[in-house]
Amino acid sequence: MSQTAKKLNVLDLPQAKKDYEYNWRVLIVEDEPAIAEGIKAIISPAPSSVVPINRSSRSAAPSKTAGTPSEAQKDQFEVVWAKNPTEALHHIKSSILNGKPFAMGFFDVLLGSEIDGIELVRQIHLMDPKIHAVFVTAYHDRTVDSINQILGPNKSDRWDYMNKPFTDGAILQKARNAVSLWNLKEQKKLQEEQLSEASQLLRVNERNSTVAAVGRSVAHEFGNLLMHIVGHAEIALMKGDLAQMRTALTTILKAGETASNVLSKFKKMNNVESVPGLVPIKLNASVDEALELMAHDFNKRNIKVTKIKYHQCEVDANHHSLVQVFINLFTNAAHVMSPSGQIDISVAKCASPEGQIPDSWVEIKIRDHGPGIPKDVLPYVMNPFYTTKGNKGTGLGLPICKEIIEAEHLGEFSLSNHPSKGVEVTIKIPIKQEGAHD
């Protein structure tokens, strides 16, 4: 129960964050007060005569579906006027410091000062790279290309221009478009941040559930080991025979050793805090550790593991993440095979996916001898929350394996039915990660 609740909380988290505050702030940089006042009057008229967005004949349609149409669709531009570049830079600076940036600005090109509107925007972009600029000009004094050159190609989606004389509608619509673009970009960024945070949490959660599964198997092993210890001690005590006591003590010591080995592996696995980045590791050690952790489960299910090819490979990787991937895959394989089965593992160097550099990647294949995945199910198995295990599965095992391989290790993860029998998972990861050791 509590586990389910925890998972839901993780998913709810992004929505639970503070509501997005729409940015309506507009800067007008214009040396002519009459023009500045004119623009302000168009986009932000006195409260009594607020201009609704849907003024056209189509306005009836959306207002039917929207919850509170009249309130939500009003423009709420907040206009600040700067009459020269110095004032403009001052407003930008304080807007950043106060955490209330401008979404867009109207910039007169000829400002009658040492720098023109375009140079001003270039300087503003150094402080506030997100602001959208609309240049207002009376003459065709600049070509679009020359403006692009001054502001830089990476800013091409952050500016627009309009020629005087302009209509009220053109000004209003430019303001609306620029403001909504600014807000869309911001909302997208926010969503991406929240999404990556959520997926991080999910990964930790999935790791915990893997830990729980291994934990159950460790608990069983411990039960038997403790039974050896308690049983032999008690029998030796009751019989009081010296030779028997010696045998018992030897058995007890051995059980203790085995127990501490199991425990240290389990501890290592549970240690999410000390997850390092990608460092050179022995890939085979990750596979072997997963196999050891699964040993009890495999034994219980009569599963034989065959290492078809097992080349020793050193790769830049995260050992704990890989162990998690292998445990997940082994668990899936074991789950489909009953009452007995076989898992084939092969590890070998291979060429990069483009095939140019031989032996620059490692290929790991894990194949079970189960019934395979039905054709109609195969397309969905990588989908999050798809599970065939009912309540026992989170439906996140494979997507997370895929993410660990593809996002964390920049490798490839694929799954298919083997031509003769069972499911085969193919993992490819590059041996060297660029910039892995900084």
Next chain:
Amino acid sequence: MTKINISRMTIMIVDDDDGVRGIIKDYLTMYGFRTFIEARDGAEAYRYVLDTIQRIDLIISDWEMPRTNGLALLKAVRAHNLRYSTPFIMITSQQSQERLKITNAKLHAIDSYIIKPFRSDILREKVFQALKITDETAKAG
């Protein structure tokens, strides 16, 4: 009062761990039992269950075993027309599905439930309870 000769009784011990099986046998020997049948899993045990000439007074079985687990064995015994009332003691390691297991086992009339690791006196108590032996009626031979 009729004395029960426990040395004549046959106890079946089912566990995939040789060591654990040995310990249970040693414990039972200390209580006075002499005859044992050992099996590594439910399927092996079930072969003895099917042999109707074989005397089985009590089954002590681990829950988790390869192939056929303890619960499957329990169900098979309870479904058998001659063995259905054979006392059955289930052993397991402490695990998260403990409660579920106990409920499930109760459904199939389990006599006792022991959690690993256990001490000798716990096993003695459970075995004697399952066989309905009191200290007065016990007669070690």
